[in-house]
Amino acid sequence: MFITFEGLDFCGKSTQVKLLSDFLEKQNKKVNLIREPGGTLISEKIREILLDKKNSGMFEDCELLLFASARAQLVREVILPKLKNNEYVISDRFHDSSFAYQGFGRGIPVQFINDLMKFVISEAVPDITFFIDIPLEVISERKKAIAALELDRIENTKGDFYKKVREGYLYLADTEKRFVTIDGTKSISEIHEIIQNKVLSI
Numbered sequence: 751m752f753i754t755f756e757g758l759d760f761c762g763k764s765t766q767v768k769l770l771s772d773f774l775e776k777q778n779k780k781v782n783l784i785r786e787p788g789g790t791l792i793s794e795k796i797r798e799i800l801l802d803k804k805n806s807g808m809f810e811d812c813e814l815l816l817f818a819s820a821r822a823q824l825v826r827e828v829i830l831p832k833l834k835n836n837e838y839v840i841s842d843r844f845h846d847s848s849f850a851y852q853g854f855g856r857g858i859p860v861q862f863i864n865d866l867m868k869f870v871i872s873e874a875v876p877d878i879t880f881f882i883d884i885p886l887e888v889i890s891e892r893k894k895a896i897a898a899l900e901l902d903r904i905e906n907t908k909g910d911f912y913k914k915v916r917e918g919y920l921y922l923a924d925t926e927k928r929f930v931t932i933d934g935t936k937s938i939s940e941i942h943e944i945i946q947n948k949v950l951s952i
Contacts, residue, residue, distance in 0.1 A: 752833055752874065753949065754844040756919060757882040758912055759905050760892040761934045762941070766882065767842045769942045770949065774838055782832045786843035787820035790827045796820040801902035808903070810856040814863065817848055822870045829874045845871050846879060846922055851904070854918030855911050878952065880945055881923050884934035886913055 753770070755763040764785075771783045787797040799805060800816050821844070832839050845867040853860040889912055893905070923929045930948055932941055 751878075751949075751952070752829065752839045752841075752876045754841045754846070754876040754879045755882065756843060756846050756850070756879055756922075757934065758884065758886075758889055758916055758919070760889055760896075761882045761884045762938065763880070763882045764842055765938060766880070766941055766945060767840055769938075770945055771840055773942075773946055774840075774949075780835075780837040782828065782837055782839045784824065784828060784839065784841045786824070786841060786847065787817055789820075789824040789841075792823045792827075793820040796823075801904065803901075803903045803906060805903060806906075810852065810858055813856065814848060814852040814858055814866075817852065818866055818870050821845065821848075825871055825874045830872065833874070841876075844876060844879075846919070846926075849922060850915045850918030854921070855907075855915040876928055878948070879926070879929050880948075881919055881929050881931045882934040882941065883916070883919065883923075883931055886916065888935065 755767050757763045767783065771781050774781045786793075787800055788794045796816050796819055800808075800813065800820075829839050829841075848863055848867060849860060852858050853863045893901070923931045930945075932944055934941070936944075
């Protein structure tokens with residue numbers, strides 16, 4: 751099964767990714783935990799470029815294509831081989847992030863992104879996507895709790911960027927049947943229980 755987690759930065763999805771992975775491993779499942787961008791030697795190198803604050807002059811189209819390149823390598827090197835071996839793959843972000851962040855957030859035409867992602871992900875379509883949704887004010891509070899020096903290039907984006915990104919995710923949640931929207935203001939244990947029960951029911 752291919753399971754992806756989506757949401758705004760600081761929504762708590764990375765915590766839930768780890769909890770689900772631990773739960774499935776206790777069920778004696780073979781689990782592969784990956785993150786985006788990253789997950790392979792080449793993809794991790796691209797991640798460094800994408801998130802480095804020194805690259806503040808990066809154009810939107812360059813950002814999109816770098817994400818696509820890292821994802822294409824991850825799909826072919828890790829995701830598809832593991833799925834063909836009947837293993838679980840759990841990804842902290844996947845192609846929906848490009849739709850929300852580079853499409854709605856950066857303003858790149860979403861149809862172009864959709865066409866590009868069809869090529870990039872090939873047969874690697876998630877079986878289920880958990881979208882952990884939290885209000886923008888909660889994002890701001892959590893962001894303030896982190897020292898500015900620790901924020902990466904994308905997390906440092908100003909203006910109404912995150913408002914637009916959330917709108918993108920909400921659109922996907924309304925149109926994609928594989929999306930499961932979860933209230934991110936619930937406790938960590940409550941969110942994990944919802945996710946756990948949903949995965950077991952499939």
